[in-house]
Amino acid sequence: MVSEFDRHNAPKDLLTRRQLRAAGLSPCGHDPVAQLRCHRCSYRPRIECTHLAWLYRADLAKPKRVPTLAQEGALDRAMAARQTCPKCKRRYYFYLPLRTQGCCDPCHQGFEPAPDTYTTSPAPALHRLAA
Ligand SMILES: [Zn+2]
Known part of the structure; x- marks a missing residue:
């Protein structure tokens, strides 16, 4: 079961891969724990949305290399x-x-x-x- 969030209610300790990279971190092999829905799609019912982003736990991420x-x-x-x-x-x-x-x-x-x-x-x- 993967939780879904949008950008307004996403926990602060969950980051997308891009956010991790910007912080000099990498998921370090751990699986994403939630998905982030894009802003627009969060207003609509579950239609096909290709804007899902995986969210990773920042406390499990490690500094890259x-x-x-x-x-x-x-x-x-x-x-x-x-x-x-x-x-x-x-x-x-x-x-x-x-x-x-x-x-x-x-x-x-x-x-x-x-x-x-x-x-x-x-x-x-x-x-x-x-x-
Ligand atoms: Zn010598």
């Missing part, structure tokens, strides 16, 4: 901390023995690492230029 990116950023920083050697500032594709050794094997044993074991793309967290 922002948390995902933040989580990815946090994850990447956590990974970078475990993959980056504090001595040579190289970021490797694998976790370094930082707790036991404190640096990468090449630094520890004094050899040049293979180029395919670390990334050469500039990472903001490394401050390569300042090092």
Whole structure:
């Protein structure tokens, strides 16, 4: 059973998809809970009206993508901390023995690492230029 509202009696916590998007939100997969009838049709009996809009609960909507990116950023920083050697500032594709050794094997044993074991793309967290 889906409730129907028109623009005058629609609850304030129910928003159309367009209103959600304007607020930087997305329904985040939850189903619409009500329908909004257009202004004109609300004055008439139930004739065919193509102006129905789905209404979503604003409290179930989530900010679009922002948390995902933040989580990815946090994850990447956590990974970078475990993959980056504090001595040579190289970021490797694998976790370094930082707790036991404190640096990468090449630094520890004094050899040049293979180029395919670390990334050469500039990472903001490394401050390569300042090092
Ligand atoms: Zn190193």
